[in-house]
Amino acid sequence: MALTPSTMAMELGSGAPPFRLPDTDGNTVGIDDFADRKALLVMFICNHCPYVKHVADELARLGRDYEGRGVGIVAINSNDVANYPDDSPEKMKQEKAERGYSFPYLFDETQEVARAYHAACTPDFFLFDADRKLVYRGQLDDSRPGSEVAVTGRDLRAALDALLEGRDVPREQKPSMGCNIKWKPGNEPSS
DSSP states (O other): OOOEEOOOOSOTTOBOOOOEEEBTTSOEEEGGGGTTSSEEEEEEOOSSOHHHHHHHHHHHHHHHHHGGGTEEEEEEEOOOTTTOGGGSHHHHHHHHHHHTOOSOEEEOTTOHHHHHHTOOEESEEEEEOTTOBEEEEEOSOSOOTTOSOOOOOHHHHHHHHHHHTTOOOOSOOOOOEEEEOOOOTTOOOOO
């Protein structure tokens, strides 16, 4: 398990890059589908990564806890499925059902959306306000596989709560950590 930090390259205040991708049910979902939401959380995840597996139940809880509060939530898998077949759209559909994800789980086959967001690892989180300006990019919490730290979603939940309550989201943000996005050969972002 190679530990990769998120790049934190997207500057706070940046606009949300647009996307329109297929979900696990054969629908196409885009950023405009969340126009009426107070906030938008974009999560880069996958099925096979031990870091995502470690927090998957908390991701499902986040969906249940915040979608009813006006937060649009979407998960995106950008991994190369030719070399990582456990992340295929068919397996994504199964993963969504088994985990109880209430949010759309999208497949970024071209990896263009991951590149636009400067996503580097799974999981990688990006929270945007009602104007779709970035207010948080960083970790879910301090828990990692094999650690004794409980998975609580503390950091991301604090950012969500601050945003929904009209408070400033803390600008000190820690990078997420996880497996690197599995880029297609020749498609790796330049450093």
